[in-house]
Amino acid sequence: MEILHYGIGRWVHIMAGVMWVGLLYYFNFVQAAAMKDAQADGTAAGIAKHVAPRALLFFRWAAVVTWLAGMALLGAKAGDAFLFRDRAYIPIGVGAWLGTIMFFNVWAIIWPNQKKILGLVPASEDEKARARRVAFLASRLNVVLSMPMLFFMTASGGIFRRAVFGG
Amino acid sequence: MKNPLDSLWGTVLCGLALTAVLYYLVRTLVGG
Numbered sequence: 001m002e003i004l005h006y007g008i009g010r011w012v013h014i015m016a017g018v019m020w021v022g023l024l025y026y027f028n029f030v031q032a033a034a035m036k037d038a039q040a041d042g043t044a045a046g047i048a049k050h051v052a053p054r055a056l057l058f059f060r061w062a063a064v065v066t067w068l069a070g071m072a073l074l075g076a077k078a079g080d081a082f083l084f085r086d087r088a089y090i091p092i093g094v095g096a097w098l099g100t101i102m103f104f105n106v107w108a109i110i111w112p113n114q115k116k117i118l119g120l121v122p123a124s125e126d127e128k129a130r131a132r133r134v135a136f137l138a139s140r141l142n143v144v145l146s147m148p149m150l151f152f153m154t155a156s157g158g159i160f161r162r163a164v165f166g167g
Numbered sequence: 168m169k170n171p172l173d174s175l176w177g178t179v180l181c182g183l184a185l186t187a188v189l190y191y192l193v194r195t196l197v198g199g
Contacts, residue, residue, distance in 0.1 A: 029175065090196050094189060140172035147182030148189045164190075165197040 005075070013069035017153075019062035021146050023055055028143050031055070032136070048118065056114055063106045070099060091161055095152030102142045102149065109138040 031047065038044035071078060074096065080086040081093035113135035116123035123131065155164040171177030 028178070084196075087197050091193055094193055137170075137172055140178050143178050144172070144182040144185060147179075148186040151186050151190065152193075161197075165194050 005073070009069055009073050013066060013073055016062045016065035016069060019058060020066050021150070023059040023062065024139065024142055024146060026055065027059070027139055052114075053118060056111070056118075060106055060111050063103050067099065067103045070096065088161070091152050091165055092156035095149055095156055098145050098149035098152065102145050105138045105142050105145075110135050110142075113138070 031052070035044055035047055038047055074081050074092070077086075077089060078096075081089040081096050084090050084093050113131035115121045116128055116131040117135065155161065169177075171181050
């Protein structure tokens, strides 16, 4: 069972996390600027129709797989991590909280607003403009949160934790 | 005041600053 839990579980968690955060960085570092240029020369429709919906599909479901695999990895220690009950679990607890806030942002803020922007749900032009701003800021906030999240995720295990945080 | 999240550099700097703050906080709590 340990190979399933720690070997396969960690592998799935990291693969899905790479897809999630990779697409988050794609949206923020590539697509946002490309969209602005494409709108200026009238070629934005292709990105909005063919690229953004596919990227969002993998983005939001990769977030689900990452979060579920992370919770499975924490297992019975999830309470110690999220409630900071055990000092050794504080670093991974902070990483888990940051990842959970990011996960909430994806499903509760970014995706509902993207549905309005992409025309998957009815919205007036004013509502679309507001949705664009809200989704943009939530996505940028996730980039901010991803930086400490990745730091705490990578620095929380065994010898790394003692080297980085002491104790 | 301009929102730092409107620029990529502002976003990255906010991420670095938050990482540093949380690192020192956690290091203190863990007792290093």
